Amino acid sequence: MTRRLALVGLGPGDPDLVTAQAVRVLNEVDYFLVADKSEQHPGTADLIAMREAICARHVRKKWRLVTVPDPERDRTDPADYTGAVQTWHEARTVCWEQTLLDNPGDTAVLVWGDPALYDSSIRLAHRIVERGVVDVEVEIVPGLSSVQLLAARHGVVLNTIGGPITLTTGRRLLEDAASGDNLVVMLDGALTCRRLPDPAGWRIWWGANLGSAHEQLVAGHLDRVVDDIWARRAIAKRARGWVMDTYLLRRGGV
Ligand SMILES: C[S@@+](CC[C@H](N)C(=O)[O-])C[C@H]1O[C@@H](n2cnc3c(N)ncnc32)[C@H](O)[C@@H]1O
Structure with a gap:
């Protein structure tokens, strides 16, 4: 049967x-x-x-x-x-x-x-x-994805008006950021956006452990907030042995 x-x-x-x-x-x-x-x-x-x-x-x-x-x-x-x-x-x-x-x-x-x-x-x-x-x-x-929850928590629209969204991973981010200017990044244990060549040119909306009691949210210009995100990520990982995070990156920052 x-x-x-x-x-x-x-x-x-x-x-x-x-x-x-x-x-x-x-x-x-x-x-x-x-x-x-x-x-x-x-x-x-x-x-x-x-x-x-x-x-x-x-x-x-x-x-x-x-x-x-x-x-x-x-x-x-x-x-x-x-x-x-x-x-x-x-x-x-x-x-x-x-x-x-x-x-x-x-x-x-x-x-x-x-x-x-x-x-x-x-x-x-x-x-x-x-x-x-x-x-x-x-x-x-189907289920609600972490990306949808990220957008809801920050109160942002994932796309710019009529624009595309590149959904990518940490492994491919540097390559994809060379051609895209609005990206959602998942599976990025190394917080690869730290290695973008022009951090002042990007804004980030980051969320970790979304939907849990240990949720973390940070938004701002990448160059100003990236160290804070990296530190929070490390603390969250030490505390529980794991952390799951995702972020929206937008060039120009509108
Ligand atoms: C294997 S993928 C699974 C994605 C999942 N199917 C979804 O729809 O969200 C795992 C990645 O999803 C993201 N993720 C999953 N749950 C998350 C959460 N609660 N908070 C933040 N990011 C999360 C992280 O980027 C993590 O590295």
Whole structure:
């Protein structure tokens, strides 16, 4: 019998930011599945606890959380980033597949933020279908992303009037900032905007641990606030063992 594999976006951490559709699906499935990275990154156990708090708040029946240990990504050859990620995705697919085999029933994968934004769950789920070892029907439940919450907290519009937004990562920022002047940056543990050649020419709207009790917000001209952001980032990371941050960068600063 075909089983349900729902990828449920839970939003960026705050139980108030979970959609009614996500709540409905969580209440319909047999168990929840979550990737567990705490072996490699001990602080990230918090992120599982935050998902549990969301379930405790919204699920009206007895629920069960199954964790899938996340295999380590090979970081030995930075030049082959895409190849390393593809190999890693395949290893993760096999882990998910085995977990589905070991745990019959309909499943909801608890996805941080929105599943369509810098998250591999959709790719893994399609790969599970392709491999045909487990018979599942994939369903995507969108969630509020950290980027939307960043914009709301700062009260900014992500685009300039009629203008484009470049959504990028720390790894690509310097290259993308050479051609774009309105960028949203994610996955940037190095706060790469510190290395932009003309910091006085940019404004930044930064947010860390958005939607949690430890939320941090800073906005201003990049050259004036970047050291403060770097210091707050380091303190937040020391305190909990992890920090998640994202920012909007705009040249000219309007
Ligand atoms: C693997 S991506 C997942 C993004 C997620 N799917 C989303 O929609 O927000 C992780 C990155 O998202 C951003 N992020 C996720 N949650 C965040 C939060 N609560 N506060 C600030 N940034 C967050 C950070 O840039 C982090 O490095």
